[in-house]
Amino acid sequence: MTMDKSNIDAVSLVSALRRRLETVGMSAAQASLRSGLGRSVVADILSGKSANPGISTLAKIAAALGIGVADLLAAAGAPEMGGGLAGRTVLLVIGGGIAAYKSLDLIRRLRERGALVRVVMTKAATEFVTPLAAGALSGGRVFTGLFDRDDEHDVGHIRLAREADAVVVAPATADLMARMAAGRTDDLATAVLLATRAPVLLAPAMNPKMWSHPATVRNVATLRADGIRFVGPNAGEMAERGEVGLGRMAEPLEIAAAVEAIFGGGALAGRHVIVTSGPTHEPIDPVRYLGNRSSGRQGHAIAAAAARAGARVTLVAGPVAIPDPPGVTVVHVETAGEMLDAVTAALPADAAVFAAAVADWRAARPQVEKIKKKAGGPPALALTENPDILATVAYRKKDRPRLVIGFAAETQDLLANATKKLKAKGADWIVANDVSPEAGVMGGEQNTVHIISASGIEDWPRLAKGEVAERLVAKIAAALA
Numbered sequence: 001m002t003m004d005k006s007n008i009d010a011v012s013l014v015s016a017l018r019r020r021l022e023t024v025g026m027s028a029a030q031a032s033l034r035s036g037l038g039r040s041v042v043a044d045i046l047s048g049k050s051a052n053p054g055i056s057t058l059a060k061i062a063a064a065l066g067i068g069v070a071d072l073l074a075a076a077g078a079p080e081m082g083g084g085l086a087g088r089t090v091l092l093v094i095g096g097g098i099a100a101y102k103s104l105d106l107i108r109r110l111r112e113r114g115a116l117v118r119v120v121m122t123k124a125a126t127e128f129v130t131p132l133a134a135g136a137l138s139g140g141r142v143f144t145g146l147f148d149r150d151d152e153h154d155v156g157h158i159r160l161a162r163e164a165d166a167v168v169v170a171p172a173t174a175d176l177m178a179r180m181a182a183g184r185t186d187d188l189a190t191a192v193l194l195a196t197r198a199p200v201l202l203a204p205a206m207n208p209k210m211w212s213h214p215a216t217v218r219n220v221a222t223l224r225a226d227g228i229r230f231v232g233p234n235a236g237e238m239a240e241r242g243e244v245g246l247g248r249m250a251e252p253l254e255i256a257a258a259v260e261a262i263f264g265g266g267a268l269a270g271r272h273v274i275v276t277s278g279p280t281h282e283p284i285d286p287v288r289y290l291g292n293r294s295s296g297r298q299g300h301a302i303a304a305a306a307a308r309a310g311a312r313v314t315l316v317a318g319p320v321a322i323p324d325p326p327g328v329t330v331v332h333v334e335t336a337g338e339m340l341d342a343v344t345a346a347l348p349a350d351a352a353v354f355a356a357a358v359a360d361w362r363a364a365r366p367q368v369e370k371i372k373k374k375a376g377g378p379p380a381l382a383l384t385e386n387p388d389i390l391a392t393v394a395y396r397k398k399d400r401p402r403l404v405i406g407f408a409a410e411t412q413d414l415l416a417n418a419t420k421k422l423k424a425k426g427a428d429w430i431v432a433n434d435v436s437p438e439a440g441v442m443g444g445e446q447n448t449v450h451i452i453s454a455s456g457i458e459d460w461p462r463l464a465k466g467e468v469a470e471r472l473v474a475k476i477a478a479a480l481a
C-alpha cells in the first residue's frame with residue numbers, strides 16, 4: 001500500500017476502521033452496503049485476512065462511516081495528521097448543565113488532536129443539547145441509556161469503560177460528582193465511570209454557591225483522593241445574570257490541553273516551570289506583618305495552565321486564601337527570604353515566572369515578643385531591603401532558566417517603569433500590569449497586561465486571569481520550542 005505523508009501501516013488503519021465501526025454500531029454487512037464493496041471484501045479486510053488492502057478501498061469504508069482519510073489516519077496514529085491525541089479513544093460524558101453546549105466544541109477540539117471521541121450523555125444532558133448534534137460532531141453514535149437494548153447489545157457499559165484511554169466528564173454537574181463520590185451506578189454515565197480504569201478528568205460547572213457548598217467540597221475531596229483529575233472550574237460570570245464567582249466550566253481548549261497532559265503530551269511536556277504567586281508576609285512581631293493585597297489568582301492560574309500543558313510545575317506560593325492548583329508541586333512560604341530559598345532549591349528549570357508580589361522591605365529587627373502599646377507614641381519601624389528574587393535568578397551563571405519572566409505591578413508610568421525593570425533585572429520578559437485601585441486587578445478576576453521584551457511591547461486586551469495564563473503559557477512553549 002502506498003500512502004503519502006504517512007508511514008502508518010495497513011494494520012493500524014484497519015484496526016482504526018474496526019474501532020470506528022464498533023463506535024457507530026455499524027456491522028460489516030452495513031459497511032459493505034454503504035460503501036458498494038462486496039461483503040467478502042469488507043469482511044476479509046476487517047478480519048485481517050486481506051493482507052494489503054489499497055488505500056482507496058479503505059477510504060470507501062471510511063466514507064461509508066462518514067469520515068475522510070485524514071480522520072482515519074489521525075485515528076490510526078499518524079502524528080503529522082493527528083496531533084497529541086492521535087490513536088487515543090476519549091470517552092466524553094456530557095452532564096446536564098448549561099455548559100453542555102461548550103462540550104460540542106470540546107468534541108471538535110479533541111478530534112482536531114486526533115482522538116476518537118465516544119460520547120455518553122446523561123438524561124439531563126439531553127435537555128440541554130441533542131444527541132443528534134453530539135453524534136454529528138463526534139462522527140459516531142451517542143450512548144444515553146444503561147437499559148437501552150441497542151446500546152447494551154452493540155457496545156455495553158463495560159466495553160465503553162474498557163475501551164476508553166481517558167474519560168472526560170464535561171460539564172461535571174454537582175449531581176454527577178455526588179453520585180461518583182458515592183460510587184453509585186444508576187445510569188450509563190456513572191456505570192461507565194465506576195467500571196473504567198482509565199484516567200478520569202472532570203470539568204465541573206455549576207453555580208458558585210453549589211461549588212462552595214460543603215457537600216460539593218466534600219465530594220470533590222473524595223474524588224481527588226480517588227485519583228480523579230480536575231480542570232477548572234474557572235472564575236467569571238455565570239449563566240444566571242448577576243452571578244459571578246468560581247463555577248464556570250473550563251474552556252474547551254483548556255480541557256483538551258488537560259487531556260493531552262494525561263498522556264504526557266502538551267506543548268510543555270518534559271519541561272520544568274517554576275512559578276511564584278501571592279504576596280509575602282514580613283513579620284514585625286509574632287502577630288503583625290507587612291503584606292500586600294495580592295490574591296495569588298494570576299500566579300496560580302499560570303501554574304495550573306503550565307501543568308495542563310504537560311510541564312512539571314513547582315509553585316512557590318506566599319500566604320493566599322485560594323486552593324492549590326491540581327497537578328502542581330506547591331511549596332508554601334511566608335517571607336521573601338523563604339520564597340528565594342524555595343525557588344533556588346527548585347532549580348534547574350526551563351522557565352521561571354515570578355508573578356508573586358514580593359515585599360520590597362521587611363522589618364529590620366522583627367521582635368520575638370508582641371510589641372506593647374506604650375505612652376509616648378508609636379514605635380519607630382526600621383525597614384531593610386528584601387532580596388530581589390527576579391534579579392537573583394536572572395543573573396545566576398550556572399543554572400539560569402532559559403526563560404526568566406518577571407511581573408511589574410505599577411500604579412503609574414506602567415510601560416516606562418516596566419521597561420526599566422526588564423533591563424535592570426536581567427529578565428527576558430516583563431509582564432506589566434496596572435494595579436491602581438480603579439483597575440481592580442489586585443484580588444480581581446481580570447487583568448490587562450503588556451508583555452515587554454527586547455523585541456518590543458505586546459499589548460493584550462483585558463482578559464480573565466485564566467486566559468492571560470493560557471496565552472502566556474502558549475508563548476512560553478513557543479519560546480522554548
Ligand SMILES: Cc1cc2nc3c(=O)[nH]c(=O)nc-3n(C[C@H](O)[C@H](O)[C@H](O)COP(=O)(O)O)c2cc1C
Pocket residue numbers: 094095096097098099122123124125171172173174175176177205206207210
Ligand atoms: C436550566 C438548568 C441549568 C442547570 N445547570 C446546572 C449546572 O450548570 N451545573 C449543575 O451542577 N447542575 C445544573 N442543573 C441541575 C442539573 O441539571 C440536575 O442536577 C440534573 O439532575 C443533573 O443530572 P446529571 O448529573 O445526570 O447530568 C441545571 C438545571 C437546570 C434546569
